[in-house]
Structures are given as C-alpha cells and as structure tokens.
Amino acid sequence: MLSSFxxxxxxxxxxxxxxxxxxxxxxxxxxxxxxSKKIYKFxxxxxxxxxxxFITLIIAYVISDFSxxxxxxxSHTTKPLFYKISGAWGNHExxxxxxxxxxxxxxxxxxxxxxxxxxxxxxxxIIFQNLLISSFLIFLLTNSNPFSLLYPTPTEGMGLNxxxxxxxxxxxxxxxxxxxxxSSIYFSIALAALITKVDSKSLALTxxxxxxxxxxxxxxxxxxxxxxxxxxxxxxxxxxxxPVENSSLMPWFLMTALLHSVxxxxxxxxxxSWVIILSILTxxxxxxxxxxxxxxxxxxxxxxxxxxxxxxxxxxxxALMVFSSIFIFFKHAPVENKNYKIFSKESFIxxxxxxxxxxxxxxxxxxxxxxxxxxxxxxxxxxxxxxxxFILAPFLLPLLFLMTSGPKHKWISSNVIGIFNIALFTSIIxxxxxxxxxxxxxxxxxxxxxxxxxxxxxxxxxxxETFKNKNINLSRIISHFGxxxxxxxxxxxxxxxxxxxxxxxxGDEKNFQNxxxxxxxxxxxxxxxxxSVKGHFEIIDKKKITSQNLTxxxxxxxxxxxxTYEASINTKLFSDTYLTMSNISNTDVFNIKFQxxxxxxxxxxxxxLISFGGILQFSRFEKRA
Amino acid sequence: MKKxxxxxxxxxxxFVFVVxxxxxxxNNVYTTQENIGKKISVIQLDYFDKPGEFNIQEIxxxxxxxxxxxxxxxxxxxxxxxxxxxxxxxxxxxxxGVNFKDDKKNAMEFLKEMGNPFFILTxxxxxxxxxxxxxxxxxxxxxxxxxxxxxxxYVGPLSTKDVREIQRIVKK
Numbered sequence: 041m042l043s044s045f046x047x048x049x050x051x052x053x054x055x056x057x058x059x060x061x062x063x064x065x066x067x068x069x070x071x072x073x074x075x076s077k078k079i080y081k082f083x084x085x086x087x088x089x090x091x092x093x094f095i096t097l098i099i100a101y102v103i104s105d106f107s108x109x110x111x112x113x114x115s116h117t118t119k120p121l122f123y124k125i126s127g128a129w130g131n132h133e134x135x136x137x138x139x140x141x142x143x144x145x146x147x148x149x150x151x152x153x154x155x156x157x158x159x160x161x162x163x164x165x166i167i168f169q170n171l172l173i174s175s176f177l178i179f180l181l182t183n184s185n186p187f188s189l190l191y192p193t194p195t196e197g198m199g200l201n202x203x204x205x206x207x208x209x210x211x212x213x214x215x216x217x218x219x220x221x222x223s224s225i226y227f228s229i230a231l232a233a234l235i236t237k238v239d240s241k242s243l244a245l246t247x248x249x250x251x252x253x254x255x256x257x258x259x260x261x262x263x264x265x266x267x268x269x270x271x272x273x274x275x276x277x278x279x280x281x282x283p284v285e286n287s288s289l290m291p292w293f294l295m296t297a298l299l300h301s302v303x304x305x306x307x308x309x310x311x312x313s314w315v316i317i318l319s320i321l322t323x324x325x326x327x328x329x330x331x332x333x334x335x336x337x338x339x340x341x342x343x344x345x346x347x348x349x350x351x352x353x354x355x356x357x358x359a360l361m362v363f364s365s366i367f368i369f370f371k372h373a374p375v376e377n378k379n380y381k382i383f384s385k386e387s388f389i390x391x392x393x394x395x396x397x398x399x400x401x402x403x404x405x406x407x408x409x410x411x412x413x414x415x416x417x418x419x420x421x422x423x424x425x426x427x428x429x430f431i432l433a434p435f436l437l438p439l440l441f442l443m444t445s446g447p448k449h450k451w452i453s454s455n456v457i458g459i460f461n462i463a464l465f466t467s468i469i470x471x472x473x474x475x476x477x478x479x480x481x482x483x484x485x486x487x488x489x490x491x492x493x494x495x496x497x498x499x500x501x502x503x504x505e506t507f508k509n510k511n512i513n514l515s516r517i518i519s520h521f522g523x524x525x526x527x528x529x530x531x532x533x534x535x536x537x538x539x540x541x542x543x544x545x546x547g548d549e550k551n552f553q554n555x556x557x558x559x560x561x562x563x564x565x566x567x568x569x570x571x572s573v574k575g576h577f578e579i580i581d582k583k584k585i586t587s588q589n590l591t592x593x594x595x596x597x598x599x600x601x602x603x604t605y606e607a608s609i610n611t612k613l614f615s616d617t618y619l620t621m622s623n624i625s626n627t628d629v630f631n632i633k634f635q636x637x638x639x640x641x642x643x644x645x646x647x648x649l650i651s652f653g654g655i656l657q658f659s660r661f662e663k664r665a
Numbered sequence: 666m667k668k669x670x671x672x673x674x675x676x677x678x679x680f681v682f683v684v685x686x687x688x689x690x691x692n693n694v695y696t697t698q699e700n701i702g703k704k705i706s707v708i709q710l711d712y713f714d715k716p717g718e719f720n721i722q723e724i725x726x727x728x729x730x731x732x733x734x735x736x737x738x739x740x741x742x743x744x745x746x747x748x749x750x751x752x753x754x755x756x757x758x759x760x761x762g763v764n765f766k767d768d769k770k771n772a773m774e775f776l777k778e779m780g781n782p783f784f785i786l787t788x789x790x791x792x793x794x795x796x797x798x799x800x801x802x803x804x805x806x807x808x809x810x811x812x813x814x815x816x817x818x819y820v821g822p823l824s825t826k827d828v829r830e831i832q833r834i835v836k837k
Contacts, residue, residue, distance in 0.1 A: 109740075112740065113740050192778070198738060331685070335689055348690060352689060355686060358682075362682075366674055366678070370667060370671050411684075415684050415688040
C-alpha cells in the first residue's frame with residue numbers, strides 16, 4: 041500500500057517540477073513584472089508532495105512495512121523508534137529522497153523570500169533549480185526507488201548496521217545535506233544572474249544568506265560526523281582524511297571562500313565572475329562528492345553498495361551540469377576591471393580565497409589521484425594523513441597570520457597596519473609559558489602553536505572592541521577565534537597524546553609512563569539485539585594519584601550479525617581517556633589500546649564556535665534586510 | 666582568447682570525465698573470476714541436517730552441478746531464490762546448496778516459505794570452507810560440469826539473463 045502511494049506521490053512531484061519548468065519558461069516571455077500566481081501555487085504543491093513522499097517513507101520505517109525492499113534491507117522490528125526513523129535516510133535510496141527534499145525546500149524558500157527581486161532573474165533560478173530537481177527525481181524513480189515493492193513480504197527485516205545506530209549519525213546526513221545540497225540554490229542563482237545580467241550588489245545580497253546557512257550546516261554536519269567517528273569507530277582519532285570525509289570538506293573550502301568573497305562583492309564591483317565561478321564550483325564539488333561516495337569507486341567507511349548504474353547516472357548528470365555551466369559562463373560572463381589596492385581588505389579576502397582553492401586542490405588531488413592511477417596504470421596506492429599533513433601544515437602559518445591581521449585593514453585603502461601590537465606581544469608570552477611546560481614538538485608545530493595563539497588573542501581583543509563599536513563584525517571574530525582555538529587544540533592534542541597497546545589476560549596489571557592499568561573483571565551479558573563482553577579496567581595515574589574505571593565492550597549484534605568494538609571514554613574538561621578492547625580468537629588474551637587524548641572537548645567546542653559565527657552572520661543579514 | 670580558455674577547460678573536463686567513466690567499469694573488488702576453467706579441488710562439506718560429510722568429488726555423478734551459497738539473512742538471496750526453484754526442475758542439473766554462516770532455524774523457515782530447490786543441502790556455519798571456493802560474500806553461484814571443471818561463476822544474485830545462460834549450457 042505504502043509502496044504504490046509513495047511512488048504515486050513522487051511521480052506527482054516530478055510532474056509538478058516539469059510543469060514548473062514549463063510555466064517559468066512561459067512566464068519569461070510575458071512582459072509584466074510580477075511572477076504569475078500559478079507558479080507560486082505549483083511551487084507550494086511541489087513542496088507539499090515532496091515532503092509527503094519523505095513522510096511516507098518514514099511512516100513505512102516506523103510501522104516496519106517490509107513490503108518495501110528498502111525498509112526490509114535496512115530496518116528491523118526490534119530497533120528503537122528513533123533509529124527506525126533515522127534509518128529512512130541511512131541508505132542510498134532514502135538519502136536520495138532527502139537530497140530531493142532539500143533541493144525543493146531551498147527552491148521554495150528562494151521563491152517566497154525574494155519577492156522584490158528582478159522577475160526574470162527569479163524565474164531563471166527556479167528553472168535551473170527545477171532542472172536539478174527533476175533530474176534527481178527521474179534518477180530516484182528509475183534507478184534508486186525507495187518505494188520498490190518486495191513480494192512475498194518477509195516477516196522480519198535485515199536490520200540497520202549497528203555502528204550506524206548512533207544519535208550523532210542519525211542527524212549527520214540531514215545536517216550535511218542542508219549544507220551541500222543547499223549550495224544548489226546559489227548554483228542556480230549564479231547561472232540565472234549571468235543570463236539576466238544582474239548587478240554585483242544584488243547578486244551578493246541574494247546569495248549571501250544562502251551561503252551563510254549552507255556553510256553553517258556543512259560545518260555542523262562535518263563536526264557531527266567527526267564526533268561519531270571518534271566515539272564509534274574506535275580509532276581514537278577525529279579526522280582520517282578518508283575519501284568520503286574529504287568529499288564533505290571540499291565543498292566546505294569553496295563555501296568558505298564564497299562566504300568571504302561575497303563580502304567584497306557586496307561593497308565593490310570586481311569579483312563578479314569569481315563569485316559566479318565559486319558558486320558553480322561549490323555545487324559541482326558537492327555532486328562530485330556524491331558521485332565518489334555512491335558509485336563505489338572508492339573504498340571507505342561509508343560503504344554504500346557498489347552499483348555502477350548509479351555511478352553512471354550521477355556521472356552523466358555531473359558532465360551535463362559542468363559542460364552547460366561552462367558554456368553559459370563563457371557566453372555571458374562580463375568583462376571586469378580590477379580596481380583595488382594591494383593592502384586593502386579586498387586583497388586579503390582574495391588571499392583567503394587562494395588559500396581555500398589551494399586546500400581544495402590538495403584534497404581533491406589526494407582523493408582522486410589513487411582513482412586515476414588505478415584506472416590508468418592499474419597500480420593501487422592509498423593517500424593518507426602523512427601526505428595531507430606534510431603539504432597542508434606549513435600553509436597554516438600564513439593563513440593564521442592573515443586571518444589575524446587581514447580583517448584589521450580597511451576597504452579600498454592601502455595603509456599598511458603595524459603588525460607589532462599588544463596582541464602579538466601577549467601571545468608570545470603565552471607561547472613561552474606553554475613551551476617551557478612542554479619542551480617538545482617540532483619547529484613547525486611550535487610555530488603553528490604560536491600563530492594560533494596570536495589569532496586567539498587578537499580576536500579576543502577585537503571582541504572587547506565590539507562593546508565600544510557596534511559596527512564590528514562579531515560573526516567574523518567568533519569564527520576566526522574558533523578557528524584559532526581549533527588549530528591550537530589540534531596541535532596540543534598532537535603533542536600531548538599518549539597511545540599504548542597491550543595484550544592482557546584477566547587479572548593482569550601493566551605499567552608504563554605514569555600509568556597503571558589493571559584488568560579487574562570480565563562480564564558477559566545479552567541484550568535485546570546484541571550479546572556483549574565487557575571488560576572492567578582500572579586506570580591509575582601515578583603522577584596525579586587519581587584512578588578511573590573504564591569498561592570497553594565487544595558487542596555481537598544479531599541483526600545483521602556484526603561485531604562492534606565499543607570504546608570506553610572518560611571525558612574530562614581537558615582530556616579524554618580512551619580505551620578499546622578486542623578479542624584474539626581461540627585464546628583468553630585481549631588486546632587493549634589505551635589512549636590519552638587531551639583537548640578533545642576544545643576541538644568540538646571550537647568547531648561549534650566556527651559555525652556559530654555563521655549563524656550570527658545570517659541573523660545580521662536578516663536585520664539589515 | 667575566450668575561445669582558447671574554453672577549449673582548454675573543456676579538454677580537461679573531458680579527460681577527467683573519461684577517466685572517471687573508465688573507473689566506474691573497473692571493478693575494484695577482489696575477484697575470483699580467474700578460477701573459471703579450473704578444476705575444483707576436493708573439499709568436504711557438512712550436511713545441513715544430518716551428520717556426516719558430503720564430498721565434492723561426488724559431483725562427477727551428475728551431468729551439471731550448480732553450487733549455490735546462500736543464507737536466510739541475505740536479502741539478495743531472497744531475490745534470486747525463485748530462479749533456483751525454477752532451475753531445480755531441470756533434470757540435467759543438480760543444485761547443491763551451501764548454507765553460509767546461518768542460523769539453522771531461520772534457514773529452515775526460509776526454505777519452508779520460499780521452497781527448497783536443493784538436491785543436497787550442506788552448511789558452512791563459520792564461512793571457512795567457502796573460502797576454498799573463492800567466496801567472500803553471498804549469494805554466489807558456481808556452475809560445475811561432470812569433470813569438476815568450473816564453467817561459470819555468478820557473484821551476486823542470479824538474474825533472468827544468468828538463468829537463460831545456465832539453461833543453455835545445461836541443455837547442450
């Protein structure tokens with residue numbers, strides 16, 4: 041029942057999208073300057089039916105309707121309600137439906153929130169957006185239908201992979217999708233602006249809120265994914281340069297670049313084409329990421345089943361999108377004259393853009409190079425953290441420095457601002473205090489420490505300034521402060537991390553550095569959907585004379601049968617103690633991995649601060665508009 | 666000038682897309698397709714519901730044998746099961762099932778619900794013996810002739826096309 045209802049509703053969404061294309065195209069030719077009422081009505085029905093299709097899928101998950109292949113393959117009656125719901129987007133087909141919902145949501149919001157904009161500009165945006173919507177709906181209905189019927193109906197489902205049953209991961213896809221699928225709207229706006237020759241100021245003002253919103257969600261989505269990896273995957277790290285993580289980071293670099301260059305465009309002409317290119321590239325990178333994840337050409341933790349037909353569709357769509365946008369760009373791009381001074385704010389913002397493009401290039405090459413090499417020569421390699429750290433780390437120095445001093449410069453002026461100021465002085469003193477207590481770490485790491493502290497102190501001073509001067513951009517200060525704190529916390533985390541593995545038997549005691557680990561007890565129990573072996577360990581810190589109990593677990597889930605290793609993490613303000621345990625088959629020996637991870641909370645908190653800056657930026661815009 | 670840039674950008678884009686297209690068709694998963702044409706080695710499998718072992722050598726008594734690896738927890742196995750039932754009516758072909766890492770009760774329920782196409786049913790509860798056949802995931806189906814030679818290997822669920830192919834080979 042739900043199957044045919046879902047298919048009907050999605051088909052109606054597709055028809056509505058095609059009608060919107062026709063209506064908007066027809067409306068372009070009419071000479072009045074108001075968009076026809078019909079378009080609003082259709083857009084409203086479109087969002088209604090699209091939401092309805094998504095709700096239908098969620099209901100199918102909630103009532104465990106296994107006549108849908110999708111529900112059968114990804115759910116189970118004993119699963120908690122929360123994970124039944126999140127299971128709806130925890131797979132390829134369901135998440136594609138979420139994709140489409142977000143495309144439609146942004147299209148609808150754009151239409152109703154921009155009542156006063158140029159009519160043709162709006163119509164073209166709606167046309168481009170609906171081209172995207174209808175393509176993805178066709179993909180959904182023909183290739184990846186979440187409503188496909190399974191007959192005979194099984195009585196029980198296969199269950200959701202237990203490592204995906206996690207609150208952080210349940211909200212990770214919606215957040216990330218609001219980010220990078222949200223970037224579709226400025227892709228459409230940019231193309232529409234080119235065709236209708238909209239001036240730079242209104243382009244900047246139209247794009248800006250969407251960039252802030254998608255950037256904020258993208259940042260939060262990455263954060264949540266990273267927290268999940270830290271707690272659930274049991275590696276004790278928070279970023280692995282996994283190709284799929286990279287796919288979320290690449291659009292983020294471009295969004296960050298866009299966020300900055302839109303500020304210039306709003307005030308001055310000169311970056312018009314650049315902003316258009318960035319807008320087009322951001323969504324393109326999002327689709328590239330989707331292609332890499334869904335086609336199965338990469339091996340990664342995000343194992344969507346390998347299905348070349350999906351890859352072929354996304355690749356053809358991507359090719360069409362890229363070739364037509366390049367064509368439209370070259371046909372309509374205006375000629376620009378650059379008129380800014382070297383030491384003005386514009387140039388610093390542009391330097392930010394070069395950094396972002398450079399980071400993007402490094403990550404893109406690191407992600408695609410193994411694929412290209414394998415295809416062209418058959419050689420298999422993997423590019424890992426050493427490559428990224430080696431290339432990216434040195435560039436953090438100038439980036440941190442420019443993030444500190446760049447914003448102090450004025451628009452269009454070319455006065456050089458003195459770099460020796462109280463903030464630098466304070467940070468050098470702080471740096472030496474820290475240095476005396478660590479006395480380790482390479483030169484580069486120490487310099488990064490110093491520069492990040494300079495950024496932190498400078499932004500703290502700037503923050504006090506805002507009480508005197510209301511015109512200072514608070515969102516910039518908070519995001520830059522957050523970034524400084526992030527780099528500082530990561531560096532300190534690198535320097536102070538302790539990691540040690542042992543093979544232990546019950547009753548063993550191991551001593552190393554300042555720590556003693558005692559394996560006190562082993563307990564086995566079963567729960568609804570898994571059996572568990574839980575170790576009780578006592579960790580004694582001989583220096584601080586404290587002890588804590590950690591209980592890592594090995595869980596054997598039954599639906600589907602999977603073994604997961606649950607890390608036991610004791611989180612304190614300044615440091616996490618992290619213990620994982622795995623069994624060695626046919627012996628009574630367990631392998632345990634002990635990790636001391638300082639400043640983890642600061643890493644999470646700093647990313648929250650960065651995205652909070654984005655939220656403020658958005659509310660600032662709301663007030664002005 | 667504009668045209669020159671356009672040509673350069675288009676050429677780069679075309680190159681990238683061609684490579685990505687090629688990479689799509691390149692299977693980066695470990696395969697055992699090279700086993701085709703080789704003789705199957707002597708392996709013993711436990712019977713599913715009686716004590717004792719089935720010796721793969723006994724296959725030489727049948728004209729053609731289809732070795733199918735399946736489990737009740739495997740969704741694609743459910744999809745292909747109707748094809749196995751269809752093939753089981755062919756007198757020239759015997760289907761031997763290997764129940765892979767499964768729960769006995771669930772497996773029996775599965776066969777009760779979907780039909781039992783297997784001439785002989787064996788089990789591999791730990792998935793260790795299946796490794797000898799190059800099985801790393803299920804469903805997988807191997808077509809073997811009288812001389813114990815592997816004729817075809819189907820990784821993933823059988824399709825209508827596969828079934829027609831098997832029928833064609835077996836009839837010959």
